Amino acid sequence: xxxxxxxxxxxxxxxxxxxxxxxxxxxxxxxxxxxxxxxxxxxxxxxxxxxxxxxxxxxxxxxxxxxxxxxxxxxxxxxxxxxxxxxxxxxxxxxxxxxxxxxxxxxxxxxxxxxxxxxxxxxxxxxxxxxxxxxxxxxxxxxxxxxxxxxxxxxxxxxxxxxxxxxxxxxxxxxxxxxxxxxxxxxxxxxxxxxxxxxxxxxxxxxxxxxxxxxxxxxxxxxxxxxxxxxxxxxxxxxxxxxxxxxxxxxxxxxxxxxxxxxxxxxxxxxxx
Amino acid sequence: xxxxxxxxxxxxxxxxxxxxxxxxxxxxxxxxxxxxxxxxxxxxxxxxxxxxxxxxxxxxxxxxxxxxxxxxxxxxxxxxxxxxxxx
Numbered sequence: 125x126x127x128x129x130x131x132x133x134x135x136x137x138x139x140x141x142x143x144x145x146x147x148x149x150x151x152x153x154x155x156x157x158x159x160x161x162x163x164x165x166x167x168x169x170x171x172x173x174x175x176x177x178x179x180x181x182x183x184x185x186x187x188x189x190x191x192x193x194x195x196x197x198x199x200x201x202x203x204x205x206x207x208x209x210x211x212x213x214x215x216x217x218x219x220x221x222x223x224x225x226x227x228x229x230x231x232x233x234x235x236x237x238x239x240x241x242x243x244x245x246x247x248x249x250x251x252x253x254x255x256x257x258x259x260x261x262x263x264x265x266x267x268x269x270x271x272x273x274x275x276x277x278x279x280x281x282x283x284x285x286x287x288x289x290x291x292x293x294x295x296x297x298x299x300x301x302x303x304x305x306x307x308x309x310x311x312x313x314x315x316x317x318x319x320x321x322x323x324x325x326x327x328x329x330x331x332x333x334x335x336x337x338x339x340x341x342x343x344x345x346x347x348x349x350x351x352x353x354x355x356x357x358x359x360x361x362x363x364x365x366x367x368x369x370x371x372x373x374x375x376x377x378x379x380x381x382x383x384x385x386x387x388x389x390x391x392x393x394x395x396x397x
Numbered sequence: 398x399x400x401x402x403x404x405x406x407x408x409x410x411x412x413x414x415x416x417x418x419x420x421x422x423x424x425x426x427x428x429x430x431x432x433x434x435x436x437x438x439x440x441x442x443x444x445x446x447x448x449x450x451x452x453x454x455x456x457x458x459x460x461x462x463x464x465x466x467x468x469x470x471x472x473x474x475x476x477x478x479x480x481x482x483x484x
Contacts, residue, residue: 172417172418172421175417177417177421177463178420178421178461178462178463178464179460179461179462179463180461181439181459181460181461181470182459191440192459193454193455193457195455195458196457196458196459214425340410341410343414344410344411344413344414344417345410345413345414346413346417
């Protein structure tokens with residue numbers, strides 16, 4: 125059964141594209157057939173983060189408008205053979221996407237892939253609404269910071285009202301992915317605690333990704349961190365999150381400044397989805 | 398992975414990022430405001446070929462590789478033997 129998963133946040137710069145690439149790659153590395161769909165029409169970047177920017181010929185808008193067939197627009201990853209990218213258009217206007225057209229493309233993707241990962245644009249406008257419209261699962265990417273948490277709350281409200289599943293009364297799985305977590309500042313009490321964010325947003329935790337130079341390095345060279353540096357803490361967080369998405373039960377550990385005995389003992393257990 | 402690699406990895410990725418961006422942006426600045434060149438080329442090339450032989454649009458594979466000095470546009474069109482025989 126194919127699953128459509130939107131990676132969304134409301135706020136920009138929290139790590140949607142990085143997380144889409146890393147989660148998608150981790151799922152593909154686990155043998156799943158995955159396509160990453162960039163919904164950020166006009167400001168695409170998933171191609172760059174995936175290192176496929178030189179190979180983009182056709183895009184989502186071409187397929188929606190019938191200028192290209194879906195197989196012509198799909199770019200196969202050179203490192204993981206079950207991983208594909210459907211890029212966003214760079215030059216056309218945002219009205220190029222229609223709900224009917226996106227629905228058609230998603231239905232076609234469902235026939236070929238286990239996971240359709242939709243990388244949402246920032247904001248709450250049409251692009252973000254179309255990215256979440258057909259989702260079965262939502263990953264809400266949040267930073268431990270007040271404006272990000274507020275925007276995530278807004279997006280959760282939209283997931284509960286504007287998606288097809290919400291309108292037809294079906295359950296939409298929602299998960300919180302906490303990114304750019306700074307263990308040192310959390311210890312000093314300068315950063316919101318994981319518990320506080322979970323209490324406010326009230327959706328289950330999918331994972332915590334620590335702020336890490338490895339993520340920047342991976343973006344620089346055009347590779348998801350799970351492929352570029354699989355042993356890094358960030359890659360392991362994403363790989364564990366992907367395993368949870370596949371239904372495995374993997375304990376969530378809060379990244380610690382020094383991984384002492386206490387933090388190992390008090391690792392957080394994943395909330396049931 | 399060697400120890401040398403381990404220490405040089407973080408430092409050496411920024412120049413890679415710069416090179417990739419310069420190449421990408423050089424193409425995007427030229428193309429901005431113009432219709433998608435690859436799409437236009439594909440459409441016109443296929444129209445010329447379609448005058449002579451029937452083409453199954455689903456069997457057309459288009460690949461592009463943008464380079465610093467030269468980009469290659471590769472268009473694979475499947476031609477069944479009976480079509481060639483008729484031509």
